[in-house]
Amino acid sequence: MQGAGPQGGHNPFGPVVQGAYVPYNVNTTAQFADEVVSAISQGPPPSTSFSANHQGAWGALPPHGAYGPQHVALQFTDTTAPQYVIGNIQQQEERQNLVGLQGRSDDHAAAPSIPGVPGVPFSQPPPQVPTSGGDAGGNAGSKEDYAKYPFYNVRRYREYFDVDTKDVLWRVGNSLIGVFRPNFMEVTMKNPDLYGPFWTATTLIFVTAVVGNFVDYIQWRKDSRVPPPSPTPPVVGRLLLSSASELANKQWFTDYTKLATSAAIFYGYIFVVGLILFFFVKWFKGELRLANVFCIYGYCLTIYVPVSIACMVPIDWVRWVLVMSATALSAGFLFMNFRATIYSAAPARAVLVLVLIVLAHIGLGLGLKLYFFQY
Amino acid sequence: MWPLRSGPPNANVQPTPPPGLFQDVPGIPSTSTTMPQSPPPTIPTSTQAQSTIPEEYTLDEPIWKTIWRDIVTIARNLRSVLIPVNWKFHGQAQALRNWDLWGPLVFMLVLAIVLSVHETNASQVFAMVFAEVALGAIILTVNVILLGGELVFFQAICLLGYCLFPLVVAAIICASVKTKWIRSLVTLGCLAWASVATIPFIGNAVPRGRKALAVYPVMLMYVSLAWLALVKS
Numbered sequence: 001m002q003g004a005g006p007q008g009g010h011n012p013f014g015p016v017v018q019g020a021y022v023p024y025n026v027n028t029t030a031q032f033a034d035e036v037v038s039a040i041s042q043g044p045p046p047s048t049s050f051s052a053n054h055q056g057a058w059g060a061l062p063p064h065g066a067y068g069p070q071h072v073a074l075q076f077t078d079t080t081a082p083q084y085v086i087g088n089i090q091q092q093e094e095r096q097n098l099v100g101l102q103g104r105s106d107d108h109a110a111a112p113s114i115p116g117v118p119g120v121p122f123s124q125p126p127p128q129v130p131t132s133g134g135d136a137g138g139n140a141g142s143k144e145d146y147a148k149y150p151f152y153n154v155r156r157y158r159e160y161f162d163v164d165t166k167d168v169l170w171r172v173g174n175s176l177i178g179v180f181r182p183n184f185m186e187v188t189m190k191n192p193d194l195y196g197p198f199w200t201a202t203t204l205i206f207v208t209a210v211v212g213n214f215v216d217y218i219q220w221r222k223d224s225r226v227p228p229p230s231p232t233p234p235v236v237g238r239l240l241l242s243s244a245s246e247l248a249n250k251q252w253f254t255d256y257t258k259l260a261t262s263a264a265i266f267y268g269y270i271f272v273v274g275l276i277l278f279f280f281v282k283w284f285k286g287e288l289r290l291a292n293v294f295c296i297y298g299y300c301l302t303i304y305v306p307v308s309i310a311c312m313v314p315i316d317w318v319r320w321v322l323v324m325s326a327t328a329l330s331a332g333f334l335f336m337n338f339r340a341t342i343y344s345a346a347p348a349r350a351v352l353v354l355v356l357i358v359l360a361h362i363g364l365g366l367g368l369k370l371y372f373f374q375y
Numbered sequence: 376m377w378p379l380r381s382g383p384p385n386a387n388v389q390p391t392p393p394p395g396l397f398q399d400v401p402g403i404p405s406t407s408t409t410m411p412q413s414p415p416p417t418i419p420t421s422t423q424a425q426s427t428i429p430e431e432y433t434l435d436e437p438i439w440k441t442i443w444r445d446i447v448t449i450a451r452n453l454r455s456v457l458i459p460v461n462w463k464f465h466g467q468a469q470a471l472r473n474w475d476l477w478g479p480l481v482f483m484l485v486l487a488i489v490l491s492v493h494e495t496n497a498s499q500v501f502a503m504v505f506a507e508v509a510l511g512a513i514i515l516t517v518n519v520i521l522l523g524g525e526l527v528f529f530q531a532i533c534l535l536g537y538c539l540f541p542l543v544v545a546a547i548i549c550a551s552v553k554t555k556w557i558r559s560l561v562t563l564g565c566l567a568w569a570s571v572a573t574i575p576f577i578g579n580a581v582p583r584g585r586k587a588l589a590v591y592p593v594m595l596m597y598v599s600l601a602w603l604a605l606v607k608s
Contacts, residue, residue, distance in 0.1 A: 154520050161521040164584040197523070199592060206599055213606060259503075 431576020
């Protein structure tokens with residue numbers, strides 16, 4: 001007698017033939033969720049009579065021993081809960097703050113799938129607005145994430161110009177007198193700037209040109225001992241003299257070779273020598289950014305700005321003393337600030353490298369004196 | 376083709392202008408009777424049959440009118456930039472909303488020509504001044520953007536070019552007057568004038584605390600140009 005009947009109810013279409021197409025049966029009368037699942041995975045119920053011996057094959061009997069249609073609520077994840085509503089960003093942010101950024105991916109992985117709806121595991125919706133990478137955890141920092149700009153956008157390089165006026169002034173002052181307490185490297189390690197190097201070099205080019213021109217003019221006045229050019233047309237001889245002197249007077253500033261040389265010297269010293277030093281440190285696996293190297297080299301040249309103005313005095317040994325003392329100060333600045341980094345990178349050759357740095361700087365000082373401050 | 380034009384589409388085949396096209400502008404002879412011409416593409420402002428000449432239709436005007444319009448624009452921008460009176464704008468940023476590059480080009484050329492005339496290496500001086508102004512304007516604007524300021528690139532170049540005008544005046548005066556103290560005085564005055572015009576604009580474009588960083592290169596460029604004017608023989 002088929003009193004118990006197979007679970008799932010009696011098949012109204014008659015006994016199932018083995019191998020025939022089995023219609024897709026969802027067991028809607030099951031009492032527990034796993035019974036629904038088990039009905040899908042199992043094969044067609046045997047068409048033979050149901051005997052008590054085979055009851056175990058159908059799995060555990062319901063504890064209450066009830067058969068027949070039972071009403072059960074399928075387990076659905078409540079998607080109207082606030083955490084799934086996309087428009088509710090504030091709560092989502094709260095969740096994110098609770099869970100943390102790393103936990104966000106775990107939340108995705110741990111999404112419970114709905115039983116009973118075959119083939120459609122329901123997962124949480126992705127968070128609404130991905131926070132920018134630099135804005136970790138919702139920090140209200142002034143650091144903007146510059147990597148979001150493409151490489152051809154100027155704003156991407158703002159991180160190298162992230163300095164205020166007082167920072168620049170401090171760095172300039174430190175480069176002048178910082179030999180005695182060298183903390184430049186530590187202060188600017190996290191925030192190197194390229195404003196100083198670039199504008200120091202440009203200022204140096206301009207100042208050396210102007211001061212050289214001015215000193216030439218003074219010497220021309222002293223040598224020729226003629227009054228400054230007057231509106232009256234001069235005599236032929238005087239015309240030749242004044243025009244030749246004026247030729248010499250104007251020649252310096254507009255002399256392209258001299259301007260080009262000064263540009264090459266100042267920009268080249270900062271950027272090319274800096275690049276060589278950076279590659280050296282990188283080869284020995286040191287930790288130094290290129291911007292740090294440029295920063296230090298740029299600011300070490302600031303001392304030559306007042307020196308070039310002071311070199312207007314016509315006494316030669318005074319000029320030598322000025323230039324050499326400036327070179328000593330800035331070489332010491334370079335030495336003291338690079339010492340720690342070079343020692344940590346390459347202890348064996350540290351002395352050699354530091355000596356090379358100082359020698360290069362002395363060479364620069366000599367070149368400046370002999371070429372520019374010679375007036 | 377012109378969906379809002381009154382009349383059926385095959386009316387375009389007929390070379391007659393829409394009625395009333397030239398009625399608003401006196402003095403222009405009606406050419407529809409003399410020679411056939413295709414109706415000009417107007418930007419239809421209304422679906423009515425009669426339409427006025429829109430502002431952008433400037434192809435038929437005489438040349439002096441075109442040049443005059445540009446001169447008026449240059450003069451207006453010059454006035455608003457260099458004479459620091461609140462002309463009708465709320466602030467400096469609005470002053471150059473209609474930026475144009477004609478003014479800066481004219482001033483740069485005049486400056487380069489004045490500084491290079493009667494020189495032995497005239498072409499060198501001209502090239503140097505031209506390159507310095509052009510590159511300087513670009514580098515200064517990039518400097519402001521790098522420091523965190525947000526300004527429209529061409530508006531800033533336009534402003535820097537217009538602020539050259541006092542230096543042009545100084546160069547012209549220095550080229551014609553030989554007395555040293557007059558030249559120094561005039562150059563200093565014009566330098567101060569150019570600075571007063573530029574510094575508020577540049578200074579307000581960058582975040583607070585970096586104003587001097589943005590203003591310093593501008594002063595460098597103006598001082599170098601003023602120096603060139605001063606030492607001109």
